[in-house]
Amino acid sequence: xxxxxxxxxxxxxxxxxxxxxxxxxxxxxxxxxxxxxxxxxxxxxxxxxxxxxxxxxxxxxxxxxxxxxxxxxxxxxxxxxxxxxxxxxxxxxxxxxxxxxxxxxxxxxxxxxxxxxxxxxxxxxxxxxxxxxxxxxxxxxxxxxxxxxxxxxxxxxxxxxxxxxxxxxxxxxxxxxxxxxxxxxxxxxxxxxxxxxxxxxxxxxxxxxxxxxxxxxxxxxxxxxxxxxxxxxxxxxxxxxxxxxxxxxxxxxxxxxxx
Amino acid sequence: xxxxxxxxxxxxxxxxxxxxxxxxxxxxxxxxxxxxxxxxxxxxxxxxxxxxxxxxxxxxxxxxxxxxxxxxxxxxxxxxxxxxxxxxxxxxxxxxxxxxxxxxxxxxxxxxxxxxxxxxxxxxxxxxxxxxxxxxxxxxxxxxxxxxxxxxxxxxxxxxxxxxxxxxxxxxxxxxxxxxxxxxxxxxxxxxxxxxxxxxxxxxxxxxxxxxxxxxxxxxxxxxxxxxxxxxxxxxxxxxxxxxxxxxxxxxxxxxxxxxxxxxxxxxxxxxxxxxxxxxxxxxxxxxxxxxxx
Numbered sequence: 056x057x058x059x060x061x062x063x064x065x066x067x068x069x070x071x072x073x074x075x076x077x078x079x080x081x082x083x084x085x086x087x088x089x090x091x092x093x094x095x096x097x098x099x100x101x102x103x104x105x106x107x108x109x110x111x112x113x114x115x116x117x118x119x120x121x122x123x124x125x126x127x128x129x130x131x132x133x134x135x136x137x138x139x140x141x142x143x144x145x146x147x148x149x150x151x152x153x154x155x156x157x158x159x160x161x162x163x164x165x166x167x168x169x170x171x172x173x174x175x176x177x178x179x180x181x182x183x184x185x186x187x188x189x190x191x192x193x194x195x196x197x198x199x200x201x202x203x204x205x206x207x208x209x210x211x212x213x214x215x216x217x218x219x220x221x222x223x224x225x226x227x228x229x230x231x232x233x234x235x236x237x238x239x240x241x242x243x244x245x246x247x248x249x250x251x252x253x254x255x256x257x258x259x260x261x262x263x264x265x266x267x268x269x270x271x272x273x274x275x276x277x278x279x280x281x282x283x284x285x286x287x288x289x290x291x292x293x294x295x296x297x298x299x300x301x302x303x304x305x306x307x308x309x310x311x312x313x314x
Numbered sequence: 315x316x317x318x319x320x321x322x323x324x325x326x327x328x329x330x331x332x333x334x335x336x337x338x339x340x341x342x343x344x345x346x347x348x349x350x351x352x353x354x355x356x357x358x359x360x361x362x363x364x365x366x367x368x369x370x371x372x373x374x375x376x377x378x379x380x381x382x383x384x385x386x387x388x389x390x391x392x393x394x395x396x397x398x399x400x401x402x403x404x405x406x407x408x409x410x411x412x413x414x415x416x417x418x419x420x421x422x423x424x425x426x427x428x429x430x431x432x433x434x435x436x437x438x439x440x441x442x443x444x445x446x447x448x449x450x451x452x453x454x455x456x457x458x459x460x461x462x463x464x465x466x467x468x469x470x471x472x473x474x475x476x477x478x479x480x481x482x483x484x485x486x487x488x489x490x491x492x493x494x495x496x497x498x499x500x501x502x503x504x505x506x507x508x509x510x511x512x513x514x515x516x517x518x519x520x521x522x523x524x525x526x527x528x529x530x531x532x533x534x535x536x537x538x539x540x541x542x543x544x545x546x547x548x549x550x551x552x553x554x555x556x557x558x559x560x561x562x563x564x565x566x567x568x569x570x571x572x573x574x575x576x577x578x579x580x581x582x583x584x585x586x587x588x589x590x591x592x593x594x595x596x597x598x599x600x601x602x603x604x605x606x607x608x
Contacts, residue, residue: 101423101455108458112485119488122522124515127484292521293557297564301528303575 061220063191071187071223078183079230080237082175087242090171106269109142113276121288128285136280143277147270180227184209187223194219317349321356328363335370338363343376358387365397369404377401392418396427408435426456433465442469460489467499476507494526498533505540510547516540517561531572538565 113135120128135142191211199207199218207221320341327338342364350357365380381401384394395418402411412435418428429452436445449466453459467482483500490496501519504512517540523533544550545558 099424104424105455105457108456112457115488119491122487122491123484127481289518289522292518292525293561296521296525297561300571301524301534301568303529303568303572 061191061194063193067190067192071192072226075183075187075223075227076230076234078179079227080234082179083231083234083238084242086171086175087238090167093167093171103269106272110272110276113143113280117280117283120283121286125285125287132280132283136277141277143273143280176231180224183227184222184224190222191216191220192223192226193221195221317345317352320345321353321360324360324363328359333370335367338367339371339373339376342367346380358384362393362397366400369400372404374401374405377404392422392425392428396431399428399431403431403435403438408439411435426459430462437469442473445469446473458489460486471503476503479503480507492526494523494530494533497523497526498530498536501533501536501540505536510544510549513540513544513547517544517558531569534565534569534572538562538569541565 116128116131116135120131133141188209189211191208194217197219201218203218204216207218207225208216209222209224211220211222323341324338324345326332327334332338342360345353345360346357346364353360361380361384365377365384368374368376368380378401381394381397384391384397388394395414399411399414399418402408402414412432415428415432418425433445433448433452436442436448446466446469449462449469453462453466456462463482463485467479467486470476470479470482480500480503483496483503486493486496487500497519501516501523504516504519517537520533520537520540523530524537527533541558541561545555545562550558
């Protein structure tokens with residue numbers, strides 16, 4: 056239904072749209088620095104470090120085992136996968152699922168996460184709603200149905216107004232998500248101001264249980280290693296090498312250090 | 315020019331792990347004395363770098379002043395404690411250094427730097443078998459530490475335990491498959507172990523090292539030596555002998571090419587290319603060479 060376009064006061068652009076952008080951006084930057092300050096040190100146990108390195112070694116054996124002689128590869132495979140006392144068969148780690156109630160550090164982490172992210176969003180959203188209320192701020196470029204009206208047009212009591220016209224609160228939320236890419240430009244990847252990433256983490260974190268991982272990881276490595284075969288990469292190396300003359304450019308300079 | 319260039323040079327040396335300690339001390343000392351205020355937070359890592367270089371050059375005064383600055387800024391840091399321990403090692407006060415490292419480890423059992431310093435103390439005191447034992451225990455926990463594997467391979471070579479040195483080098487080759495130096499060292503260890511199988515393996519790994527880096531002269535000579543030894547062995551079949559003679563001849567021709575390329579650029583080369591070529595072909599012709607290892 057074609058409607059006459061509303062002409063908004065340009066003061067709105069100057070005093071509402073731009074200030075909201077600045078406020079959102081600055082709040083995001085402040086959140087980033089606050090999260091850095093409040094970060095607690097994660098202490099790893101010796102066992103965890105050791106296990107992660109063993110897993111890496113096993114993976115390297117699978118991927119690059121073809122560069123060492125067959126005998127050596129078999130020796131290492133036997134060490135890991137032997138039926139009675141192979142490393143992956145023998146080692147069982149204690150599994151303690153970290154529930155928020157029993158593990159105090161996780162509790163404080165969760166609390167800090169909430170405080171730095173959710174709280175400011177609610178507070179500032181509410182403040183903006185209260186300050187910049189009663190007028191239309193901007194128009195979204197695509198048509199929306201009437202169901203969106205109460206959500207996006209808080210404080211504007213016009214039944215006939217097209218749902219594309221939105222209030223300042225919705226402009227604020229648009230900014231919160233839209234400025235994510237700006238944050239990665241300015242603050243670098245992995246910054247504390249990235250709201251949606253944190254929300255994703257919270258959703259997937261609930262489904263994941265860390266320490267059980269070690270036993271499962273060991274089992275997965277055992278299976279993968281069983282399947283690996285040794286294809287010696289050096290089978291025909293002499294023929295490959297001698298098919299053409301050596302490239303001796305640069306040998307006149309003393310740059311080869313065989314130490 | 316000075317400040318920025320000096321800082322960049324120090325950074326390059328730090329990132330590429332150079333050990334030109336005298337240069338670092340010269341450049342670093344000047345940088346610290348003249349421009350300390352303008353370096354900002356970089357200064358701490360420069361203090362660390364210069365301190366280690368000063369210990370290398372026996373400049374205890376410079377090392378002490380760097381350590382004081384670092385201690386003042388980071389009073390409880392394990393990293394600074396490790397530097398203090400290194401200074402004690404340089405002064406040969408090994409007992410005190412050991413106590414310091416033990417205190418670090420009590421606080422943080424996963425600290426690899428302190429453990430490695432303790433092992434180097436054992437090595438400095440000449441107790442190689444203990445150093446080997448400690449290093450083995452360390453590697454059981456931290457299997458991925460390549461520096462440690464390399465150190466262990468060196469220790470084993472010194473003790474003439476070539477089989478175990480080969481094991482360490484295999485670990486290194488797996489994690490760094492494109493590093494020609496590890497392949498070449500492995501070939502040398504296999505060659506030294508001797509025996510027909512090991513010589514063939516050595517030949518293969520010398521060839522691999524050459525494939526990875528065509529200019530590795532040591533690998534080229536190694537290829538030549540191992541191929542000619544296999545060819546000269548009485549236990550091989552005729553085909554293997556023929557193949558190895560071919561390999562040795564190819565290696566010899568490449569060696570003489572290399573010397574000629576070198577001679578064209580450098581007129582005053584000491585050994586003549588002709589002399590080398592002659593010697594190499596002479597050895598290749600002789601089949602009743604006295605073989606020690608076979």
